[in-house]
Amino acid sequence: MNLETRLLNLLHSVRPEADFTSSQDFVGDGLLDSFDLVTLVAEIDRAFSLSVPGTDILPENFQNLAAIAALLRRLGAA
Amino acid sequence: MNLLFPGARVQGILGVVPSTELDFLEDMRRFDFPEAKSLKLKMVMGYDKHRVAHPSTCVSDLAVHGFQHLFAQGVLQPAEIDALILVTQSPDYLVPPTSFVIAGRLGLPPDLYCLDINQGCAGYVIGLFQALQLLQQPAIRTVALVNADVLSRRVSRKDKNSWPLAGDAAAITLLRADPAAPPVHGNLKCDGARHQALVIPAGGFRTPSTADTARLEDAGENNWRSLDHLRMDGAGVFNFVMTEVPPMIDALLQAAGVVRDSVDSFLFHQPNRFMLHKLADAMGVPHDRMPANLVEKFGNSNSVTIPLTAALNLGPDLTRRPMRLCLAGFGVGLTWGSLLLDTAPLDFCEWIEYPEPGA
Numbered sequence: 001m002n003l004e005t006r007l008l009n010l011l012h013s014v015r016p017e018a019d020f021t022s023s024q025d026f027v028g029d030g031l032l033d034s035f036d037l038v039t040l041v042a043e044i045d046r047a048f049s050l051s052v053p054g055t056d057i058l059p060e061n062f063q064n065l066a067a068i069a070a071l072l073r074r075l076g077a078a
Numbered sequence: 079m080n081l082l083f084p085g086a087r088v089q090g091i092l093g094v095v096p097s098t099e100l101d102f103l104e105d106m107r108r109f110d111f112p113e114a115k116s117l118k119l120k121m122v123m124g125y126d127k128h129r130v131a132h133p134s135t136c137v138s139d140l141a142v143h144g145f146q147h148l149f150a151q152g153v154l155q156p157a158e159i160d161a162l163i164l165v166t167q168s169p170d171y172l173v174p175p176t177s178f179v180i181a182g183r184l185g186l187p188p189d190l191y192c193l194d195i196n197q198g199c200a201g202y203v204i205g206l207f208q209a210l211q212l213l214q215q216p217a218i219r220t221v222a223l224v225n226a227d228v229l230s231r232r233v234s235r236k237d238k239n240s241w242p243l244a245g246d247a248a249a250i251t252l253l254r255a256d257p258a259a260p261p262v263h264g265n266l267k268c269d270g271a272r273h274q275a276l277v278i279p280a281g282g283f284r285t286p287s288t289a290d291t292a293r294l295e296d297a298g299e300n301n302w303r304s305l306d307h308l309r310m311d312g313a314g315v316f317n318f319v320m321t322e323v324p325p326m327i328d329a330l331l332q333a334a335g336v337v338r339d340s341v342d343s344f345l346f347h348q349p350n351r352f353m354l355h356k357l358a359d360a361m362g363v364p365h366d367r368m369p370a371n372l373v374e375k376f377g378n379s380n381s382v383t384i385p386l387t388a389a390l391n392l393g394p395d396l397t398r399r400p401m402r403l404c405l406a407g408f409g410v411g412l413t414w415g416s417l418l419l420d421t422a423p424l425d426f427c428e429w430i431e432y433p434e435p436g437a
Binding site for chain 2: 014033034035036038039041042051053054055057058059
């Protein structure tokens with residue numbers, strides 16, 4: 001399973017009703033609220049056995065699938 | 079700036095929490111919020127129970143109850159208190175300072191130094207700095223530092239980002255002059271340019287409270303608050319903490335010539351479990367050496383969280399053996415401060431309940 005697919009699964013576990021494939025701005029489009037963001041980071045930490053640094057928990061790093069994937073690649077998750 | 083204080087020790091810590099306990103899941107059921115999401119948040123953020131004072135309970139009530147407990151236990155006599163410092167953001171009155179109210183209710187003799195400090199989540203560190211500074215005076219041998227807030231009544235019950243973690247509490251820390259005590263190292267930074275990041279917009283002289291300031295406004299994500307309520311730029315404050323706190327601790331330990339592994343416990347302000355775990359990870363500190371359970375037990379009580387965390391987690395350790403503690407507070411101001419403390423066994427380190435009216 002590639003990184004993007006794993007991330008989509010995690011996003012759906014946080015917000016099962018949302019369609020994350022058609023949005024380029026998860027927060028702006030109302031797919032993720034502030035609570036979802038925290039839950040998503042916790043899910044990512046657990047699934048990838050890492051700890052996303054607090055200084056990387058910025059809206060721009062979670063804006064869309066490509067941004068989250070880029071962050072995780074930078075953190076060595078894939 | 080780096081600070082250094084010789085000749086003083088902590089004698090003991092007492093926490094006081096209101097007897098009224100609220101439940102996070104019960105709180106969240108009042109919002110249009112899925113239970114499954116609440117359960118996830120409970121796990122990630124550590125939200126569970128929180129203590130909230132009755133509307134008639136004030137800071138001086140919690141403090142006087144704590145002092146009376148200490149007098150009854152025989153660990154402190156009223157006449158021994160040379161200085162009484164109160165750190166609060168929710169005073170009994172705008173005028174006079176609430177430290178005077180406490181002193182009056184306790185019948186303390188007037189040969190006394192009373193001081194109120196308006197500080198929030200860095201208020202324990204700031205209060206300790208002030209106490210340690212006063213103990214440099216030959217006339218001041220004992221300082222009672224009181225941290226207390228009943229700020230929950232300035233948090234909107236219709237704001238699910240803030241209400242479920244709001245906590246009221248008090249703590250009394252006794253400090254004594256002791257020429258043999260090892261020096262206490264400190265580090266403090268203040269950035270007034272970011273003072274709007276955590277603010278209660280109305281209720282002071284800039285914007286007095288009126289019917290208009292009490293009107294609830296949509297703050298997004300189905301949260302409602304008024305200008306009389308506490309507001310926080312959550313993302314901005316989170317980023318501030320993550321950016322500023324780890325290097326501050328590095329600077330503190332370096333100035334003290336101490337390695338990280340020699341610190342027995344990192345007692346930090348307790349906003350939530352998620353933030354504390356992220357701080358611990360950033361600093362390479364094992365989670366079991368940075369307690370992060372205060373919010374789940376009592377809620378976030380601003381400047382009271384650090385002494386209450388000590389009382390909740392370290393009472394048996396702190397009263398039986400010497401410990402090296404690294405304390406850090408961060409928040410309103412913005413302020414970030416830290417302190418490295420080598421304690422001798424404390425005479426007491428515990429928490430008690432304040433019996434609320436009708437309880």
